[in-house]
Amino acid sequence: MARLFKPGAGRRPSSESTPHTLRVEDFAQDGRGVARHEGKAVFIRGGIPGETVEVSHYRRQKRFSECEVRRVLDASDDRAEPFCHHYGKCGGCQLQHMRAECQPGYxxxxxxxxxxxxxxxxxxxxxxxxxxTPQGYRARVRLGVDRNHHLAFREQGSDRLVDIEHCPVLSPSLSTLLPKLQAWLLALPQKHGVTHIELLSAEPSPAVVVRHIRPLSCELRERLQEQIAEANCFWQGDRDGKLTDLRGAPVEALLAYTLDGLTLAFEPGDFTQxxxxxxxxxxxxxxxxxxxxxxxxxxxxxxxxxxxxxxxxxxxxxxxxxxxxxxxxxxxxxxxxxxxxxxxxxxxxxxxxxxxxxxxxxxxxxxxxxxxxxxxxxxxxxxxxxxxxxxxxxxxxxxxxxxxxxxxxxxxxxxxxxxxxxxxxxxxxxxxxxxxxxxxxxx
Structure with a gap:
């Protein structure tokens, strides 16, 4: 039975609206399937090698073409139903249409x-x-905040923000913070100035870094810390980029993780896996x-x-x-x-x-x-x-x-x-x- 594939919302209009039926032959490094059409490589978002698919949003480039799966006519055994209802809009994941155990091989x-x-x-x-492990693995994440005070990720291939309610790949200690952060954001004044929120797993407790381009009162800061008492909150304005505490005083936000018995201290801006x-x-x-x-x-x-x-x-x-x-x-x-x-x-x-x-x-x-x-x-x-x-x-x-x-x-x-x-x-x-x-x- 043919299956419909839901492409990302809000994409640019296609350069050709006529549907094409293509056989996916290969897997590109960016996660797209690869087919051949009219002597060109065609990169297919949502395609898996071995499948026959009907594609839409066909965009012709000089040396290749790009499109998206509209309907799967002959599905691969490696195809899976996405487990996150944001998939296809949120740009965080590109391969949820493929069984997790098959992805590393491709x-x-x-x-x-x-x-x-x-x-x-x-x-x-x-x-x-x-x-x-296919879910709950991610120990740090950076979220955007849209004009409606919603937590958001970037849309695939776009700078536009997509509201998210949950993220199954986040570690449990971070995932539980999302609804509390969202509630705090919705209660902020209209022009709050919060642009990004970063979440980091750390020991003994996770950390939250709130980036803002306008001053935030001590009352608003304390309100968030009360709502997420299980995490340490830090604040970062755009004046000098330094982290501050609840009262706006500079602070050294030293976090840590363990690696086979070793303790590694880090600050939120440091690179960690x-x-x-x-x-x-x-x-x-x-x-x-x-x-x-x-x-x-x-x-x-x-x-x-x-x-x-x-x-x-x-x-x-x-x-x-x-x-x-x-x-x-x-x-x-x-x-x-x-x-x-x-x-x-x-x-x-x-x-x-x-x-x-x-x-x-x-x-x-x-x-x-x-x-x-x-x-x-x-x-x-x-x-x-x-x-x-x-x-x-x-x-x-x-x-x-x-x-x-x-x-x-x-x-x-x-x-x-x-x-x-x-x-x-x-x-x-x-x-x-x-x-x-x-x-x-x-x-």
Whole structure:
């Protein structure tokens, strides 16, 4: 039986209204299905490989076309009914129409295809993806506030806001805060100035950061704190961006999470992994692949607050964490101190400059972990290729930059020995990748 697929509301008018029937052949890295029509690739939102679908909102581009599933004529066994009634409007999830257990495999295959197509690289060994619980996994989230005082997410592919009543992928400690926050917002004056609210899981209690562009009275602040007594409330105006307490005084909002017995302190603006369970498995995999020995000298680039550095240090070898942001380095040093790890040092260093190669040589680094932002680490990989590093783990949140940098490393004499996909964000197109590169030539 044909099924209707509900596309997002409020989308731009299509450039062609005539329905087309297409066979979905592949899965794109952004989560869309891929078909061929009139010699062009067609990217289909809501399509799953193997399906025959009727599409609408057909938009022709110069080199490809885009559309959305209107009706599924021949459904894949991997298709599922979305569990959230905001799906199709809210842009937070893109893959709820697909069974959760199937999503990592599609993401992995898309990554492998991209590696082979662009760099002619095939990993020596491919591990099974690390999977996550499909709901209740997300430990931090940023919500918008619309003009009607409603909590909202961005619409898929748009800057417009979509009201939300609940979010099943949020951790339970954050999900329970939503109705209380919504009640507080609805009671605010018309021109309240609240633009965003960020929720963060932390120990011993979650945190709420309210961003506002107009002053909020102490009474309004206290009212929210009373409504969500189980969380710590912080406030952030647009004057200097500093966090304040209920009375508007600057405050150090130091939160914490645990990682296999280690305590890592962080502030709301610091980068932390969204999925704690998958993060734990990722760190454990990194330690296994590094095969650490007491005399190893390890460097952790883009180390943040020490998420990888401190577990490496606990193994007993000497490790240097490098991060461009001085505040993060300060936090990482604090975390090493509170965990009693004296064999971890941290440096603030511009990783886009040419000084990294000297550091690698002067400290005789033989093993390295690299966890860059979405832009990847093109210049860093060039410098690593000219170092004596024997074993390198690359953790990536962006397949495009990972594929580019993998090519640089392989051309520099490394072999892509192990690859593993981690489903850090179920129901989204996002894919986290871990790869082990082992040097096959000497320097």
């Amino acid at each position: 993401k992995q295959q898309a990554l492998l295809s991209q590696l082979q197509r662009q760099q002619k690289i095939s990993p020596t060994n491919i591990l099974e993806p690390v999977v996550s 969204v999925n704690p369970a998958v993060n734990g498995e990722m760190v454990a995999q990194a330690l296994q692949w590094l095969a650490l020995e007491p005399n190893d000298r390890v460097m952790d680039l883009f180390c943040g607050i020490g998420n990888f550095t401190l577990p490496i240090a606990r193994s007993g070898c000497q490790v240097t964490g490098v991060e461009a942001v001085e505040a993060m380095v300060t936090r990482a040093r604090h975390n090493a101190h509170i965990n009693g790890l004296e064999n971890a040092e941290f440096l603030a260093l511009d990783l886009e400059g040419q000084s990294l190669r000297k550091r690698l040589s002067s400290k005789a680094i033989n093993k390295l972990l690299l966890d860059p932002p979405r832009a990847g680490a093109a210049k860093v990989c060039e410098q690593i290729g000219q170092s004596a590093v024997e074993r390198l783990i690359y953790v990536s949140c962006n397949p495009a930059s990972f594929v580019r940098d993998a090519g640089t490393l392989v051309r520099s004499g490394f072999e892509l020995s192990q690859l593993r996909v981690l489903d850090m964000f179920p129901h989204t197109a996002h894919v986290e990748t871990m790869a082990l590169f082992v040097r096959t030539n000497g320097i």
